[in-house]
Amino acid sequence: MSNIFTDTFAWLADPQQWSGSSGIAVRLAEHLQYTALVMLIASAIAVPIGLYVGHTGRGRVAVVAVAGALRALPTLGLLTLFVLLAGIGLMPPVWALVILTVPPLLAGTYAGVSSVDRNVVDAARAMGMTELQVLFRAEVPNGLQVMSGGFRTGILQVIATVSVVAYINLGGLGRYLFDGLVLSDFPQMLGGSLLIAGLAIAVDLILALFQRLFLSPGASAKPDRSQPAAVDLTDPVTAEAVVQGGTS
Amino acid sequence: MIVFENVTKRYQGGQPAVDALSMSIDKGAITVFVGPSGCGKTTSLRMINRMVEPSSGTITVAGRNVSQEPAARLRRSMGYVMQSSGLMPHRSVLDNIATVPRLNGVPKAAARKRAAELLDVVGLAPVLGKRYPSQLSGGQQQRVGVARALAADPPVLLMDEPFSAVDPVVRDELQQELLRLQRELAKTIVFVTHDIDEATVLGDKVAVFAVGGKLAQYAAPEEILRAPANDFVASFVGRDRGFRHLAFNAADAVRLHPVKMVQSAERTVADGGPGEWALVVDADGRPLGWSSPRDGTGLVPGGSLFHRGDTLRRALDAALSSPSGLGVAVDDDGRVAGVLKAAEVLALIEETRQNREERP
Amino acid sequence: MIVFENVTKRYQGGQPAVDALSMSIDKGAITVFVGPSGCGKTTSLRMINRMVEPSSGTITVAGRNVSQEPAARLRRSMGYVMQSSGLMPHRSVLDNIATVPRLNGVPKAAARKRAAELLDVVGLAPVLGKRYPSQLSGGQQQRVGVARALAADPPVLLMDEPFSAVDPVVRDELQQELLRLQRELAKTIVFVTHDIDEATVLGDKVAVFAVGGKLAQYAAPEEILRAPANDFVASFVGRDRGFRHLAFNAADAVRLHPVKMVQSAERTVADGGPGEWALVVDADGRPLGWSSPRDGTGLVPGGSLFHRGDTLRRALDAALSSPSGLGVAVDDDGRVAGVLKAAEVLALIEETRQNREERP
Amino acid sequence: GGASDPLGTAPATGGTATGSALVIGSADFPESQILAEVYAGALNSAGVTASTKPNIGSREVYFKAVQDGSVDIIPDYSGNLLLHVNKDAAEVSAEDIFKALPGKLPEGLAVLEPSKAENKDAMVVTKATAEKYQLKSIEDLAKVCSELVVGAPATFAERAYGLPGLKKNYNCVPKKLEPFSDGGGPLTVKALLTDQVQVADIYTTTPAIADNDLVVLPDPKNNFIAQQVLPLYSKAKMTDKARDALNNVSRILTTEDLINLNRAVSGDQKQNPKDAAAAWLKDKGIVK
Amino acid sequence: MGWFLANSGHVFDLAGQHLVLAILPMVFGLLISIPLAQFARQNSTLRSVVVTATSLLYTIPSLALFIILPSILATRILDPLNVVVALTIYAVALLVRAALDAFDSVDDDLRQAAVAMGYKPAARFVQIDLPLSLPVLFAGLRVVSVSNISLVSVAALLGIGNLGMLFTSGLQRDFVTEVVVGIIAILVLAVVMDAVLVLLERLLTPWSRASTKPAGGASA
C-alpha cells in the first residue's frame, strides 16, 4: 500500500506518460479546453442575468429558486440524459457542466452587485449617472471581489467535474481515473487525481493573482474582515449564503 | 429659486411621507430642513433632483419643472452630499471628486486638476488625493463628499445630514467650513438635519417638518427660536432656546470696562489686594486666569472668552462663567480688551427685545 | 469603593491607552468617565470587571484586588450595560433579564419572576417580557439592558455609553429614569460617555480623560464647569459652560411676580391694552402665549417654562426666551404661578457666586 | 479489507459458512446483472436465501469484491477470467480454459460448471464498412487497420485480446482507440452507426448486432478465446444445495437465451433484469 | 411513468440508500467543522491555514476520492463507508468556511456582553455563539445538502447503491426514462431535504421570525 505513492510518482515522472496523443500534456490541454468552453457559455448565460437581477432587484426570488434547482440536478444524470438524447460528442457533456456552473456564477454575480453599499449606488445615481453607468462604474467595480469569488468557485467545480465527464468518452484528465478504475491501476488514478487537483490549484492561484492585479485596492479594502486566507482558494458558501440567506 | 407647489409623496400605499408641501427656497442661501426622524426631510430633498418622484404637485428649479428634465442631466446640475459619504471605494479621492466632470465629458487631466483645486478648497492636503476613501477619517471623507458635490460647480447643492456621522468637534469644524465656503461660493444649498442646533447655526432659513410630512414652520432661525409657530415646533426647538436665540444678536454695543491686570511673571502674594479680582495675563496680555481678592497666589481658572464680533450669547456666557462675574473680552490676537458685566449684557438683551417689539 | 492605583494599560506595543491612572470611585454614587474618542474611557471601565487586564497597577473593589477574583464570578457581581444593548436576540426579554441569576444558579421560575419585577422597575410594560429584543424600540432595548444589569442586584453597575445610540428625546427620558432608579437603589455606578452634557446631568462626580489615557480632572460636575482644571478641560467642556453651570444652582429663591392674565375664551380686541403684556391662559390657568401690548388679538408664542424646583438655568432661559421679557413660572399642574424677571435671576446668580467666593 | 459495514445498506457478509444468505454480485453491464438475477432466482427457488448486488464494476473490481467477501458469487466468463488470473495463459478452447482455471484461481475462489452459453468480445463493423473495405474476417482488417478508429471499453488497450492481441495475432494497430464506458452498449453502437468509430468491440450476445444488421468479423486466429458463462464463487459460503441449483442453471442456459434476455432488458421492452430473469426461470421450469 | 410505477419499489430502495449516503456526511461534516472552525478562530494565521487546507480538499475529484479511499481507510472497495468519508470531506470543505462565516456573523458586542455577564467560554459558545450562528450555518448546510445529494450519484460508477444507478443502467440500456426518473428522484430528494432544513432552522431559531418592527410603544 505504501508503494502506491511511490508508484504514483513514478507514473507522474515517466516522460512517456507526458507525450503522445493520450499523454498528460494532451489531456491537460483537453481538460483546459473543456473548462474554458464551459466557463464561456455559463458566463454568457449567468453574468447578464446576475447583473440584471442584482442591479434592479427584480426577479430575485425566481433566480434564487432556479439556481437552487439547477444546483440540485445531478451532473452525472444530466450527462447520461444528454448523451442518450443527443449522442456522443463534445456538446452534451459541456451542457451538463454548464448547468452545474451556472448557479455559482449567477449567485456570485448577483451577490456581488447587491453587496455593494447601497449608499454608494445611491450617490452614483444622485451624481447623475445613467443606470448603465451606475451598473458598470459603481456596482461592478465594487462587487468584483464577490463576483470573482463566484467565478472561482465555478471554475473549480468545472475542473473537478470534467473528470466525471470522461465517463462517456471525452478526454481530459478524467480519463486516468476511469482507465485506472477499470484496470485497478491505482497509481494512474492517484496520479490523475493529483493532476486535477494541481490544475485546480494552479488555475485558482492565477485567478487570485489577476484579482490582486486588476481589482482596485480601494474596493478590496475590507477593514472589518480579520484577514483573508493566504491562498483564497474558493469561497463556495459565502456568495451563496448571501443569496440563500435572503430567502429564508 | 427652488419652488415646491403642493407636492405630495406617498410611498406605495402608505401615509403621505410628504404632505401638500408648498415652499419657495431662496437662491444663494442655505435652507435647512429639520425635523424628527421619518418626517419626510430626505424625501423632500430627493424630490428636488428626482431621486424620488412626487406623487403629485410640481417642483421647479430656476423656473423649470424638474419632471421635464432628463433625470441624469438634472442630477449632474446639482451637487449631492449625504450622511455616509457615498464615496466610490474603488476610486482614489481625486477620481471621486472628478466623477461628475468626467460624466460631463471633461477630459481626465482637466478633471483631475480641478479636483486637486477642490481638495484645497475644502481644506484637505494634496497628498490625500491619491488615497482611497477607506484610508481617510470620517470627517475627511465628508469633506471629499463636499468637494465632489462642488466639482461641476453646480448652482444647487443638496446635503442630507452630511455631518451627522462625525463626532461633535469635527462637526463644528465642518459647519464653520461650510459657512466659509458659502460666503465665497453663494450656492443655493438645501441642507437636511435633525439637529436643531445645526439648523440654527447654518440656516439662512429653516423649515421645520412635523411627522406626517407637514411643514410646521418655515422662517429665519432667529424667528423660529424666538417665536415657534406652535407647540410642536417649540418642543422640538428645545429648552435652551432663550440662550440660543441670543446667538442671533450681535454684541457690538456691549460696553467693555477696564480691569485690573497683573502679569503672571510679576505676581506677588500681595497682588490683587483684598476685595478685588485681578486678571492674570501673560507677557502678551493674553488672559491666564483670575487672581482671587482673598488669595494672591492661586490662579483661579477663567470663564469662557468673549471675542470681538461675538454674539450676545457668548457675551452673557463669558460673564456667567467667570469666577469674578466679569466676562473677559479679547481682541483678534487673544489679548485682553476689557471685561463686560452680566447686568449690562442683560440690559442690551432687553433693549434688543424692546426694539423688536416696536417694529414687529 | 473602587480604587485605581497607578493603573496603566498598553495594548500590544502601542502608546498607553490608560496612563498611570489613580482614582477612587465613591460607593453609592454615579461617577462619570468623559472625554474625547479614544482617550481610554472604555479601557478603564473594562479593567474594573477584568474584561481588560491592566498592564500594571492594581484595581480594588470594596478592598479586594480584582485580579485575585475568578473573572467570571467577578463579572457576575457587576452589572454591565453598553451602547448596543448587547441583548441576546435569541432570547425573550424576560430570559435576557434573567441571564445572570440563571448563571448564578437561580431556578428558572424564580429568575423569571425577578425579571418581571425588574421590567416594571425600568418602566416597561409586562407584555414586553415575552417579546424578542428585535421587537423593541432602541430606547426600550436600553431599558432592558439596564434591567438585565440589575437582575442579580449587583452593588456595582458599569455602563459604557448606554444611551448614546438613542435619539435625544429618548436619551433625556433614560437619563431621568436612571437618576430616579439611583435614588432608590443607590448602586455604585461607573458611567462612560463622551457627552459632557450627559456627564454633568448624571454624575455625582465626573472624571475628564484626556487623549493618551490621562486623567485631566476629577471633580464634581459643578466644579468642572465652573473651574476647569486646564485648557483641555475648558475646551472640552465647551463654550456654554456659563449657562450649563447654572443648572447646579436651585432657583428656589427667585421671586415670582404676579402678571396680568386673560382667559383665552374671554379675549377681546381691547385686551392687554397698550403698554402691557398679558399672559393668555386656558380655563385651567395653563399658559397659552402672550398678548402683545399693541395687538389684542394675536397670540404671541411664549418662551420656555420655568417649573417649580427648576434650576437657575431654566429660570434665566424662561426669562430670555419670553417675548415679554417675563419668564413664566408654572406649578406642578402646569398652571401659571407667576412670572420672573431676568434681572432678578441674574442678581440671584451673582449672589450665589459671591457666596461661593466667601467660602471657597 | 475487513472494516465492518456500518451502514447496513450492503447485505451482511459475516464469516459463518452455513445457512447465511448468499450475495450475488454482477459486473457493470446488463447481461451480468441478468445472470446475477437468474442465479439468485434459482437459488432462492432451491431454498437458499440469496440477494443481488448489481453493477459492481469491471472484473478488476468485482474480482476483488469476491475475494474480500463483499459478494459470494458472481457470473463470469471463462476466458477472460483465466486471462485475469494468468496474464500469459495460452489456452483457447472452452475445455482447455475450464481445465486451466482451478489451478490459477487464488486460494478460496472456485468456479462451477460452465454453461453452453457464450458471450465473447467481437470485432463488429457496419455492413457499409465491411463492403467498403471488403472485410470478411479480422485478418482483412490488418491492411486498413491504421485508418480505422476502434470503439471499445478503455480496458481494451490492456487486455490480452485487446490491442496487444490484435497486434500480435493480426498485426493490426488501429489509428485510435475511442474508449466507451458502456461495455459495448448503446453508445458504442451509436458511434459505430454514425461512423465515429469504424470498428467496435461489441459482445456477441448484444441484440443490437442483429437489430442493426451489423457484421461480426470472424476470428480465425482465436484472438477472442472461449467465453463460457460460469459462476465464480468464494468457497467460504458455498453449499451443496447452492451448487446444485447453479449447475442446473448452467445446464439449461444457451447463447440464444442470453440474446433474448438482453433484448428484453435493453431492447424496447426495458424489462428490469430481475423480471426478465424471473420470466426465463419460469419458462425453463426452474422456478415453479 | 409506467416504468416508474412498475419499478417504484426499486427506486424507493435506491432513494433510501441515496438519502443515507447524503445525510450521514452532513452530520459528520457538521460534527467536524464546528469545532474545527471554532479552533481556527483563535488567530488569523490558523484561520487562513485551515480555510486554505479545507478549500484544497474541495478540488479533489469525487470519483478519485471514492477510489482512493479504500487504500487509505483499509475498507473494501464496495464499502459505502468510502462514499460517506468522501462526502464528509467535501462537506467539511464547505462547512468550515460556512461555520467561520456563521461565527463571524455573531455580533461581537454580544460576545462582549456575554463575557461581561460572567459566562465562561464553553457556556458562552453553546448558549450564545452557536444558536446565533444558526442562520448562516443553515445557509451553508443547505448548500452542502444539495451538493451532496447530487454528488452521491457519482458513487454509482463504483456500484454503490443509490439513485445514480438509474443513470448507469439507463445509459447501458439506452433508456432515457430511467435516467429522467433518476434525475427527478434526486431533485425531489434535494427539495425535500431543503424543506426539512428550512423547517429545522425555523424550529431552532424562533426569534429570527419575530418582526423587527417595534410594535407600538408600550413603555410606561
Ligand SMILES: Nc1ncnc2c1ncn2[C@@H]1O[C@H](COP(=O)(O)OP(=O)(O)OP(=O)(O)O)[C@@H](O)[C@H]1O
Ligand atoms: N423607499 C421608501 N419606501 C417606503 N417608505 C419610505 C421610503 N423612504 C422613506 N419612506 C417613509 O417615508 C417617511 C419619510 O421618510 P424620510 O426618509 O423622508 O424621513 P426623514 O425625515 O429623512 O427621516 P430621517 O431623519 O430618519 O432620515 C418615513 O415614514 C419612511 O418610513
Ligand SMILES: Nc1ncnc2c1ncn2[C@@H]1O[C@H](COP(=O)(O)OP(=O)(O)OP(=O)(O)O)[C@@H](O)[C@H]1O
Ligand atoms: N483591543 C484593543 N487593541 C488595541 N488597541 C485598543 C484596543 N481597544 C482600544 N484600543 C486603543 O486604546 C485607546 C483607548 O481606547 P478606548 O476604547 O478605551 O477609548 P474610549 O475612550 O472608550 O473611546 P470611544 O469614545 O471612542 O469609545 C484607543 O487608542 C484605542 O485605539
Ligand SMILES: C[N+](C)(C)CC(=O)O
Ligand atoms: C470534486 N467535486 C466534488 C467538486 C466535484 C466532483 O468531482 O464531482
Ligand SMILES: [Mg+2]
Ligand atoms: Mg433622512
Ligand SMILES: [Mg+2]
Ligand atoms: Mg469607548
